[in-house]
Amino acid sequence: MATEEVNKPPPLPSYxxxxxxxxxxxxxKNGSNKTTIxxxxxxxxxxxxxxxxxxxxxxxNKMKETGELVFWKNNYMKADPNAPPRRGRGRPPKPKVSLPPGMVLSSGRPRGRPPKDPNAPSRSPKPRLPSESGRPRGRPRKMARPEGGIGGSSTAMTSTSVRPRGRPPKVKAPALTEVSVGH
Structure with a gap:
């Protein structure tokens, strides 16, 4: 039994x-990384x-968070109580202003457009004022074309010159039928 105790490693302390x-x-001096430890x-x-x-x-990780160890350039080292804390990359955060106890920060105005008041009187539309030229503003309305029109019957006029708006429909090819030719 004495030989077994000699070869046995010492008990493991807390991590x-x-x-x-x-x-x-x-x-x-640069600390030790996790693999080396x-x-x-x-x-x-x-x-x-x-x-x-x-x-x-x-x-x-736990010791790093509590401040027992310092993690720098992928190495862990014991924290020096006299050393200033090391800053990370980037801009440091702005200091937060503490409010006196009992004071609540108001949220200000809510986001978005406020809802319409259902009790508010409805606004009557503004009366149209004639412009200086006497014409109304904007593009003039399209005038309806007279039936019949320039020389010709009304049916010919509607089928050829008055087209509906948009792209015309695709013309389908007529189905081919076999014609028997007798010689």
């Missing part, structure tokens, strides 16, 4: 403590469970 110990042991843990503690990678990722 946050383990991660801090690994980063201190590696002692890289994982390989170091596997080399020191032997074969780990299948969920090791998931657990490591979860604890690294």
């Amino acid at each position: 946050p403590q383990l991660i801090i110990d690994v980063i201190e042991a590696l002692n890289d 994982s390989k170091y843990i596997e080399s020191k503690y032997g074969d780990l469970s299948g969920g090791h990678s998931t657990l490591l990722t979860h604890h690294l």
Whole structure:
């Protein structure tokens, strides 16, 4: 039994403590990435469970959010209490103005066109004022053509000269019939 205890790896501490110990042991000034941390843990503690990678990722993210670790250029390093916080890319957000307690921010005017008031009196249309020339505004109305028209019967006139609006219908080819020719 003594030989089994010698070959057995030491018990695994909690992941946050383990991660801090690994980063201190590696002692890289640029920090250590997740792969390096994982390989170091596997080399020191032997074969780990299948969920090791998931657990490591979860604890690294949790420690990053709480501020125990700093994530910079894909590397994790211990947070320096004296260092100023690093800014991310892009423009920093505007500072939010806090309102005094009890004051509620009004939404202002609602979006869109306001609904018509059903109780409002209806407006009468404006009386038409004759223009200076005496003609009404806009394009003149189309005058109806007289029946009969210029020389010819009314039936000939309606079928040839008065066409309906739009594109004319497509002319269908007449069906071919076989004609028997007797010689």
